[in-house]
Amino acid sequence: MAKMTIDDLKKIKEKTAGETALRHGVATVKITVHIGTCGIAAGARDVMGALMDEMTQTERTDIRAMASPCLGMCGSEPNVTVEVEGAEPIVYQQMDADKMRQVFRRHVLEGEVQTDFAVARIPE
Amino acid sequence: MILPAVFLLQPASHSLAELRRAINNRTGRKDRHTLKELALHILDVAENGISAGADRLKIIVDENRAANRLVLTIEDNGHGMPADIAFRAADPFFTTRTTRRVGLGLSLLENAARRCNGEMTISSETGRGSRVTATFAHDHIDRAPLGDMAATLIALIAGYPDVALTFNHNIDGHEFIVDTMAIKKRFGNRPITDPEVWTYFMALLEPDKGNVNHGENDH
Numbered sequence: 655m656a657k658m659t660i661d662d663l664k665k666i667k668e669k670t671a672g673e674t675a676l677r678h679g680v681a682t683v684k685i686t687v688h689i690g691t692c693g694i695a696a697g698a699r700d701v702m703g704a705l706m707d708e709m710t711q712t713e714r715t716d717i718r719a720m721a722s723p724c725l726g727m728c729g730s731e732p733n734v735t736v737e738v739e740g741a742e743p744i745v746y747q748q749m750d751a752d753k754m755r756q757v758f759r760r761h762v763l764e765g766e767v768q769t770d771f772a773v774a775r776i777p778e
Numbered sequence: 779m780i781l782p783a784v785f786l787l788q789p790a791s792h793s794l795a796e797l798r799r800a801i802n803n804r805t806g807r808k809d810r811h812t813l814k815e816l817a818l819h820i821l822d823v824a825e826n827g828i829s830a831g832a833d834r835l836k837i838i839v840d841e842n843r844a845a846n847r848l849v850l851t852i853e854d855n856g857h858g859m860p861a862d863i864a865f866r867a868a869d870p871f872f873t874t875r876t877t878r879r880v881g882l883g884l885s886l887l888e889n890a891a892r893r894c895n896g897e898m899t900i901s902s903e904t905g906r907g908s909r910v911t912a913t914f915a916h917d918h919i920d921r922a923p924l925g926d927m928a929a930t931l932i933a934l935i936a937g938y939p940d941v942a943l944t945f946n947h948n949i950d951g952h953e954f955i956v957d958t959m960a961i962k963k964r965f966g967n968r969p970i971t972d973p974e975v976w977t978y979f980m981a982l983l984e985p986d987k988g989n990v991n992h993g994e995n996d997h
Contacts, residue, residue, distance in 0.1 A: 687933075689825055689937065690883075691822050694818050694821055694822050695818070698933075699821060699930065699933050702932070702937065703933070709969075710971050720939075721933065721936070723825060
């Protein structure tokens, strides 16, 4: 390997900084699908699929999807938690693909909590 | 799920299936108490590994129809379990979690395998990770179809973008491999929902799509 120059190091630094900034890019909405055994049996994978489908269709880059284990409310699975920056997290219950699409379009994109499926508001 | 007390008063002769129907009627929900695809079991076991701190997952589906055998292997590099806990992990009334007292995932998989003349084994070592293997008679009437493996992979990749995942599907000697590190290398940290990454990934999965529906039980 050729000897590294200061310029090479600078390039690496810039490249890494760019990638890191992207990774920690400003996320203002976090959507968590709970996929424990209970959630999976109740259809959490379809909910995740619908969420992915919606996310590929939006221009917004500040929305993050993630999965997490069982929330401890197995009877109301699939559960989805929506956290919008500056607002209390909302837990939605008994979700399916259609409800997920509705929550994404109305709550995530337009800020209107879908109280019909919301089970809890978690105080911060 | 917590059963209403009335179910505990039902005559003991009631089969599990009847009890399940009764619960479903009462809750107005469909029969959702089994995992109807092997791909859902895989998602479940993989999720266990990630909960155990794994950042590397290896999923192998090995189908050998000549030997009438289907083997699932899910390996993780999470924190693993000591032997006594691994031994009890498939017991539905054993769990290390504190949110509730039952843990059903592995016991469901073990039952599914046993129903199909197979078995499930767990090997694990503290600090090294775990490996869950489940075997099935390929043509067994009760064997669930492999199901939507693409959806399982998408859920894992979307839900846990930092986990390196390989999926290896071997069918009678034909091998199909997906390695998420290849996607990382190509697109850096762009999320799976980025349209360009999404299209690339869908194309990557395409060759395996025809494969998942070929078994007699796969419908």
